[in-house]
Amino acid sequence: MPAARESLLDAAYTALARRPWAGVRMVDVAAVAGVSRQTLYNEFGSKDGLARALLRRETDTYLRGVERALAQARDPVDRLAAVSAWTIGAARDNVLVRAVLTGFWTERLPAPSRAAVSSSPVPAQRRADAGVPTPAELLTQVRDRAMAALVERGRPSETEDLARACESAVRVALSYVVAPAGREEDPARLVRRVIAGAAGR
Structure with a gap:
């Protein structure tokens, strides 16, 4: 699922440019990336996991x-x-x-x-x-x-x-x-x- 992962990270980065991380919602990141919220959780586990992945990338x-x-x-x-x-x-x-x-x-x-x-x-x-x-x-x-x-x-x-x-x-x-x-x-x-x-x- 590398393509979905990159799309989700791109969506998270774009969301962060518009609002503080505390205001970034997982449901919005999934919607912008065009995947289900379950896919997002399967890939990153949690919002903290998404943050760690974004920083690592x-x-x-x-x-x-x-x-x-x-x-x-x-x-x-x-x-x-x-x-x-x-x-x-x-x-x-x-x-x-x-x-x-x-x-x-x-x-x-x-x-x-x-x-x-x-x-x-x-x-x-x-x-x-x-x-x-x-x-x-x-x-x-x-x-x-x-x-x-x-x-x-x-x-x-x-x-x-x-x-x-x-x-x-x-x-x-x-x-x-x-x-x-x-x-x-x-x-x-x-x-x-x-x-x-x-x-x-």
Whole structure:
């Protein structure tokens, strides 16, 4: 039932853009997705399960964007700058990604939670029920993915420099997420300077 699951998650995301999560009704989500309310409950178990699945999907979408930025055949500094640009854009455009990245949750959003024990027969829901990473865990995941994509055979000192550069790229991007720059300021330029400095260039 992957198509129905995606339609339900799309409907939930659209509903959240219009009203606080507390005002999102399961019956409305099912109706917009064109499925029965029973299908919705079979897939997610509860409204909390739907929230966990929605947060997991948006987090995974963000991480896939990180991987796309890293897969570009360019200089490492350019690829890390692309990760930073993606992070800033994804957080600007998606309130759930911004919350997962920063840990700042408003009452409009579903709160991140983990199911005590997932009894869902749906594998995707069991994964969602484990919850989303904390901001620190997500930063580590992005840094580690960047390291895996960029590291080449080299001396340990070079690997340490690259690790610092990877973490710096994400931290600088997060600073722009929390305190957006003015129109005249170019985040990409600062990101490149910071990364180059962290990498010892």
